[in-house]
Amino acid sequence: MNSKLRIFIICIGVAALLWFFNHMNRNYTVRVYFNINYQGLNFKLDDNVMSEVEADISGTGFSLLRYKRKSPQTIILQSKDFSYTKHRDSIYIKIIPEKIRNKIIEILPSSVHLESVQHDMFVLSYAEIISKDVPVFARFTLSNTEKCTQCESYKIRPEKINITGPPSILNKIDSAYTYPIKITNCDTFRQNVKLQIPKQIKSSTNFVNVFAVFCKENRVEKLLPYSIEHHGKNYSGNVKVVLLAPENDPDKKINIGLKSEILDNQIVFNIINQEGWKILKFSPKSIPIEI
Structure with missing residues (x-):
């Protein structure tokens, strides 16, 4: 290779390097994604909840190149980052835009700046659920053929159950009852009996054991x-x-x-x-x- 060609190649390389450094020192704006990790929430998220957020960030070409090597990064959202509005048994949760912007700024390097967040206002909703313990009672229907009567107080196990459901329904329930137990003869009754629980309510158990003694009425x-x-x-x-x-x-x-x-x-x-x-x-x- 002659000296002129070598000098030409060196000049082209230096020019390209100067062009690269010149452009990499300029400011650019690019769109990136941040994963969302929900922590410490007192409600269950559904499968359609927002799992990532888009944002426009700016910085020099070198700063953005270094940042892109570490992306996507994750922001953590907690209960304090939301505002809550209750309507009947549903609670609507809105992300506070300022909170999500601050979360992104916290994890960005000092050489990269946040320009804007896409869809920084999104809403979640869930049905509020409460639970409480209630006593359990048995219900008997006596046949008149033998004129039976209950000789002594019945025993039921467990005596209390835990029920869970929407407040509008649960607040009206003070006790749980079995389905009616039909007594056809005067004898000892011991059996597992199903509880009569509304469909919207979940119970710690669906059956209770009932013991009762019935005798002929005189x-x-x-x-x-x-x-x-x-x-x-x-x-x-x-x-x-x-x-x-x-x-x-x-x-x-x-x-x-x-x-x-x-x-x-x-x-x-x-x-x-x-x-x-x-x-x-x-x-x-x-x-x-x-x-």
Whole structure:
């Protein structure tokens, strides 16, 4: 290679290098993407949530070239970066534009500047969900063929369940109930029973174990006479008591008494009960005092 050609090639190379350095020292604006990482949010995001954001950044060619080697970078959005608006059971969440711009500026090198953010206002929505513990009760329907009655208080496990759902529904629920349990014979009942839970509500369990004892009904009616003197006036009559005889001793002698007291211008009656007999009802429970 002769000297003239060598000098020509060197000149071309130097010119190209000077052109490159000259252009790389100029300012340019380019569009880049930032991934979004949601952290510490107290709600569940759906699959359509915005996962990246576009932004225009500026800087010298060298600065942008160095930055592009590290991109895309990730910005972290937390609960404090959103504003919240509630409508019925839904909560609408808006990103605060200033917050997302500050997040991008924090991760940009000092030689690169943020010019603008595309779609810096976006909205998320989700249904608010709350939960609470409620007691559980069993519901029985008794067949009249054998005239059964519940001999003692039933037992249910668990006694409480946790339910979760929208506040508009959950705030109206104070307890949970089983589907009606049909009792067809006088015997011991022990079974897992399904709970009657609204479709919009989730429960910690759908079944409870119910234990109850049913016996044949043996009703007895008894009249308890009363005669009470108050301020020179006599009040007399009968209190009708309906009792249930003990299952193991249906012929047991009835030994009950009547107690009365004066409260708020009324004579109030109470039944003194013998062990083994169950008082179903009595009337009257009180009578007025003439003033």
